[in-house]
Amino acid sequence: MPSSSYINRELSWIEFNQRVLSEAQRPEKPLLERVKFLAISASNLDEFFQVRVGGLTLLKSAGSRTKDIAGMTPLQQLNAIRKRISQHITDQYTLYTDTLLPALHEQEIHISSVNAVDPSLVDNLKERFIEEVLPLLSPIAYEDTSKDDDAFPAPILPAMTLIVACELSIKNKAKSKRVVFVPITEIIERFIHIDKGSARYAIPVEDLICHFISELFPSESLHSHGVFRITRNGDIAVQEEDAIDLAGEMEEVLSARKTSNTVRLEVQSGCSRVIEKVIKQVTLAAPEQIYRIHGPLALSDFMQFAFIPGHDTLKSVQWEPQSPPSIDYANSIFDEISKKDIFLYHPYHSFDPVVRLLEEAASDDQVLSIKQVLYRTAKNSRIIDALIRAAHNGKQVTVLVELKARFDEARNLLRAEELQRAGVQIVYGVKGLKTHAKITLVIRKENNSIKRYCHFGTGNYNESTAKLYTDASILTAREDFGTDASLIFNAITGRSKLLQTKRILPAPTHMKKRILQLINSEAARAKAGEKASITAKVNSLQDKDIINALYNASKQGVKIRLNIRGICCLKPGKRNEAKNIEVISVIDYYLEHARIFQFYAGGKKLTFISSADWMTRNLEKRIELMVPIVDKKIKAALTEILDAAFLDNQQAHRILTDGDSQRVENKKERFRMQEHLQATAEKAAKTQTRKRNTTFEAHKPHD
Known part of the structure; x- marks a missing residue:
């Protein structure tokens, strides 16, 4: 494909941040919610300069003229970034000075x-x-x-x-x-x-x-x-x-x-x-690095105004996480997972079941071992406390702490030292790769045999962000999943070769190859005249091989729907290779963070959750996991989540051919994905509460 078939990664990111800023520009939103989105856009921009502009500056200083997939050298990218960012900053401060500041004064x-x-x-x-x-x-x-x-x-x-x-x-x-x-x-x-x-x-x-x-x-x-x-x-x-x-x-x-x-x-x-x-x-x-700001610096600090006491009418209505209807809190979490796979979609569902798994494991006499990967953790983490308590209680606890989690390195160093002092076996990531997988394995002795309990997710083990980011996860006791989890931990902590897994698809060894196979299979079915479709929800799409495979599938007639919050280097449009591809981005109250993939597969609807975005760094330079969903009810729930994004006419933006965004127009029937998912979670929780309150279960004599 020619370079004109792709959008530059950095410019695509700036357009994403413009979508964040556009939430602050909406007059119908509560005032302090608008201030919050302005602060988020400023915080995002700070990290963008530290990491992305920092990296390009190093390449430019080294004399690199290597072009990105859109055909731009580091110098060309830096020049384009400055031009676009200058307008973005002007938009931020015009909004602050002309609109938000006077509105705050009125209040x-x-x-x-x-x-x-x-x-x-x-x-x-x-x-x-x-x-x-x-x-x-x-x-x-x-x-x-x-x-x-x-x-x-x-x-x-x-x-x-x-x-x-x-x-x-x-x-x-x-x-x-x-x-x-x-x-x-x-x-x-x-x-x-x-x-x-x-x-x-x-x-x-x-x-x-x-x-x-x-x-x-x-x-x-x-x-x-x-x-x-x-x-x-x-x-x-x-x-x-x-x-x-x-x-x-x-x-x-x-x-x-x-x-x-x-x-x-x-x-x-x-x-x-x-x-x-x-x-x-x-x-x-250098002169091109100087930005003269007409207003207060560090607008990210204005986040505190979103949380000042009182002024409730100026804030968005807070949604509360719901108890998952599939869990009976009267029972042990191990009993609940043994019955069935448990699906959680945070923060509509409480993160508490994940924390409870670790807290219960820490004091359960039958638990022998706990293994977990930690990428980013909360400041005062119950998960860390549970792992320490487990070690004190004589469990074998192994934790991989990823020290290369950018800007969380200092906290992770302190956490690792704290865990190590408690007797936890610490592994500092894997040489040459970042470990970004979200996995917990609890090994328990039951009826003189070993049983494994697993948690796989798309988000970090962070109780704070679990209230702010949308993430999917499952708790399962399936034997094949547990076997794979053990293989993965043995490979990571033992630095050994990862053997063939039965279910779980790890990166960098298996995931990308399998994704390309699934995309190409849909293309082959469409070419043969069969129904074929791909729906995916990711934070970013940048990998050239994945994009080319999607272009080819589109040319063959595969209907492709992509829900991409941030970077999208694929260029939608009416061209032959893109005519069957729809790309939207949803920016709302919660940060969209879950990664969900679904392939029609001749009606089987192969569905996966993953810790990985469709970026080369995730697929080739990190340890990530892609987890197939087997349970029919969970698969249906994920399908509903995927479909809901494409019904959203309140918070969705359509990505255009030039990488710019256009808000999806309101229709007569209003639909907001996050509002719908919250209402669904609340309804399910109330139904389950009523059911439990009206159901009487007799105690039965033991055999």
């Missing part, structure tokens, strides 16, 4: 400077600044090294942190001017909140610092100031070929990120020329 939520608040509040603000902010500030003096060889080297300023640059001089001595940097560490709250009557004022801490600068430098005057933020390259990988101590190597990677090259410099408008010149000298930012 008496005032994001204000000290000068704009009621004068009666200034003394209170000064007192709070002295008590809450001042003790945590650590100013860094700057010396111009270009004029003095003996001067101290330029300071290394922290990344992703607001920094106030102040031009000061001793009072009445104008020639004594100097520049001082005041970093605002993450332990300092971004806003100082203060109430007066029904009004709430939120004062940015950077404004407080400038207003009360005399408390920090009592003998000096402030001539000018500027607020800026540095984004450094976060795409720094451990050199595994030379790594003897992987944990130690990861600590070096974390340290290297603190001093890596600048990939973005944000400077708040109004910054004086003197201050901006100094900032450029210190950060070594």
Whole structure:
């Protein structure tokens, strides 16, 4: 296929983030929900610069002219990104300044400077600044090294942190001017909140610092100031070929990120020329890396306004996770899994059954062993607590902690040390690969034989994100699934060759090959005049081989429906190879995260859940799992989820030929996928509660 048949990955991602921002632009949405989506779009953009722009910058610096599947070199991609991102940032700040800020003021939520608040509040603000902010500030003096060889080297300023640059001089001595940097560490709250009557004022801490600068430098005057933020390259990988101590190597990677090259410099408008010149000298930012921002920096910090107390009418109605109707909590979780496969679709279904499996296993005398892969975990994790308790109770506990989970490396290092101290056998991933599989195996002795209980999922073992991300998972005691789980763990922890599995399809050894076989089988059926279809839900589609196979299947007449939240390098349209492909993206209250694949297969409807997206990195460079669904009821539930996305006329966007998006138009009959799935979960839970309340079960004598 020519490069014109594909969409550039980075530009496709920016269009995804534009869809996120579009949720903040919708006037019918509750105000604080709109603020939340604006903050999410800013947070997404921060990571994009750290990782994707960081990686491309390294390639450009190395002189690489290798083209991506869309035919663009690293330099061409960086130029295209800057042009598109500049418009994206303009959209963010136009929305904030012209719409959201005035709307917040109307609701008496005032994001204000000290000068704009009621004068009666200034003394209170000064007192709070002295008590809450001042003790945590650590100013860094700057010396111009270009004029003095003996001067101290330029300071290394922290990344992703607001920094106030102040031009000061001793009072009445104008020639004594100097520049001082005041970093605002993450332990300092971004806003100082203060109430007066029904009004709430939120004062940015950077404004407080400038207003009360005399408390920090009592003998000096402030001539000018500027607020800026540095984004450094976060795409720094451990050199595994030379790594003897992987944990130690990861600590070096974390340290290297603190001093890596600048990939973005944000400077708040109004910054004086003197201050901006100094900032450029210190950060070594190239002109094309500088973004002048007309508004407050770090809009991601505005997420806190979505959760301020009160103002419930300005927030979306909170949906509550439901108890899965297939589980009777009066029984042991092992008894429930033994009866049938249990399907969970979080967060419509509570994550509690997964946690309960581990907590019950930790104290169950019949449990011999627990094995689990941890990629990202919650801050205060009940799962970690259960694993520690299991080890203390004498269980054999083996945990693979993936240290290469980007931006979670530090937390995972601490978690691994904590588990290791408790006696848990720790494995630090697999050399050359990231372990992204979501799998738990509990081995129990029952009736003098071994029985295996498994959990397979599409999302992380993280109780916090399980309330925010949609993910599918199953709990099963099927013998063949348990056997495969043991083989997979033995291969991962023992670093041995993975033998042929019966059911589970792992990457990088089997998954991609099987997906291509399934796509090509549908193409062959369509060519023979049979009904053929593919429906898939993934976060991203980038792998060229998968895209080409889908194009070929489309040409043969296969009906292909793709629900892709983020990156989509496949180019839809009326061309012959794409005419039978429909691509939509759903952006809503929950982050769409589940990966579900279904192939018509002559009416058998082969259905899978997976930890992997259809990206080359997932299919060829990570340990991932694709799990077939055997139970007919679970298969039907997944089919309903897949179909619901294509009925959505409230939150769905259609991906266009150029990679841009178009919101699916409202029809007479309103349908919102997430709302429908929540209502379905609530109805099923209520029905099951009524059934249990009206069913009487007699105790039977034991044999």
